[in-house]
Amino acid sequence: MSSLLGLLDPITGTRDKLLETLIAWSDINSGSGNIEGVEKIATLATGRFSELGYDVQRIETEPVAMIGPDGQEGTIQRGPILHFTARPNATRRIMLAGHLDTVFPVNDSFQKAVIRKDGTLHGPGTADMKGGLLVMAQALACFEQSGLADDIGIDVVLNSDEEVASYASSPYMEKVAAHCDAGFVFEPSMPDGSLAGARAGSGNYDVVVTGRAAHAGREFDKGRNAIAGAARVVGALNALNGQRDAVTLNIGLIAGGTALNVVPERAIVRLNVRARTPDDLAWVDSAIRETITSGDFGADITAQLHGRIHRPAKPMTPQLESLFETVRSAGGDLGVPVRWAATGGCCDGNNLARAGLPTVDTMGVRGAFIHSHDEYAVIDSFEERTRLTALSLLKLASGEAVWPKDIAS
Ligand SMILES: [Zn+2]
Incomplete structure (x- = not known):
């Protein structure tokens, strides 16, 4: 005692x-x-x-x-x-x-x-x-x-x-x-x-998906739907789950579009990752980068990645x-x-x-x-x-x- x-x-x-x-x-x-x-x-x-x-x-x-929320980089x-x-x-x-x-x-x-x-x-x-x-x-x-x-x-x-x-x-x-x-x-x-x-360590990422706005009735073909692109981004990122033990990606938030008669120009996908070792964190970080830089999310649709591992x-x-x-x-x-x-x-x-x-x-x-x-x-x-x-x-x-x-x- x-x-x-x-x-x-x-x-x-x-x-x-x-x-x-x-x-x-x-x-x-x-x-x-x-x-x-x-x-x-x-x-x-x-x-x-x-x-x-x-x-x-x-x-x-x-x-x-x-x-x-508009996909623009700002400060807080x-x-x-x-x-x-x-x-x-x-x-x-x-x-x-x-x-x-x-x-x-x-x-x-x-x-x-x-x-x-x-x-x-x-x-x-x-x-x-x-x-x-x-x-x-x-x-x-x-x-x-x-x-x-x-x-x-x-x-x-x-x-x-x-x-x-x-x-x-x-x-x-x-x-x-x-x-x-x-x-x-x-x-x-x-x-x-x-x-x-x-x-576990953790990282937060934002993917800003940009297409082209157009009138949904008059000029639908000229539009490039960013929400449809974001859906492909979600699918590609979510597929990283299960590829490595105890590494998880949670698509936590998705936002985009302005009105039902507008082909959406922009959508945002936000996600959080967790992993238990420095190796696993490095793996998931580079897998996300690779997925976004080499992915095809639709004609004339771009995806820009922001974020990083912030807690080792x-x-x-x-x-x-x-x-x-x-x-x-x-x-x-x-x-x-x-x-x-x-x-x-x-x-x-x-x-x-x-x-x-x-x-x-x-x-x-x-x-x-x-x-x-x-x-x-x-x-x-x-x-x-x-x-x-x-x-x-x-x-x-x-x-x-x-x-x-x-x-x-
Ligand atoms: Zn607390």
Whole structure:
């Protein structure tokens, strides 16, 4: 049993305050595209993390390229990055990361948090991941009071575009990650407390299909139907499914056309790919490129490809395994079983891993049905997950656990 357990006393009794704050945060819409709402959460998070005495930096993100609904290349502005730092000169550093945004747009019908009789808090972002942000802050408050934090640098980085692939924030996050020794991200754990182990990598692609507009009655023959071309693109891309084990392509969105009496000039096909290894990701990326550049999608119809792999696969490495063992041993001391399993999901943990940072990325509250109107967080997990994080930090700081980067990679 760890002698550090006594240091967790400040966490006892924090549940109700966390619940109250989480309800208030969940009631503020912060869909990635709702910059005003994201800013409100950024302000609240700045207040919460400033209470820890950390230095605050706000980083404005650069606009990122995107293909608009009209098929034209444009840019979109995302919200800020918040970076809270303690002890900037410490040689051992822990990075704790999270996101301020949710998947629910400002006009979504899912806007309010409600406590349910079964001990859950049902609401947007309760599990993914406003609950996790508050767990992170509470665990750090405990860590700062422990007397063991003096030699450990802390980098808390919160972004505003995780739910839209972190294009605007990942270069900054990876730069911070490269200087840290252990990483924790506060995505929700499963309802039974299981964590995500190895993660698949992911890529998003847009194919803009261009034909020629014409009157559907007077000059149908002069038209070149972009939707018919898009259908051929869909068929060709979808045929890549099943060609390689555990590599999947999901045609997620198709749009095109203007009116029923117009031969459509433009259509867009948007897709997401998942694969578990760097080789598989490289294969699917080049297969998509080859399919689009060499495909025949109809006379006078062109298809232009945009997009890339944006989250690399996150394999289980000896260093990552070591950090998981630290969390498991903290769980053992707390009577909280900690297991992990590989997943097809991905998150900023993938990008931090690319920067060489061993990262356990499901340290947030227990919860389920994220990205849906049934999303909930388990209220009893608030203190439990706060203790799990705090004890994991204390084990690293005290030398009771080995630093993952001290393990041969
Ligand atoms: Zn999330």
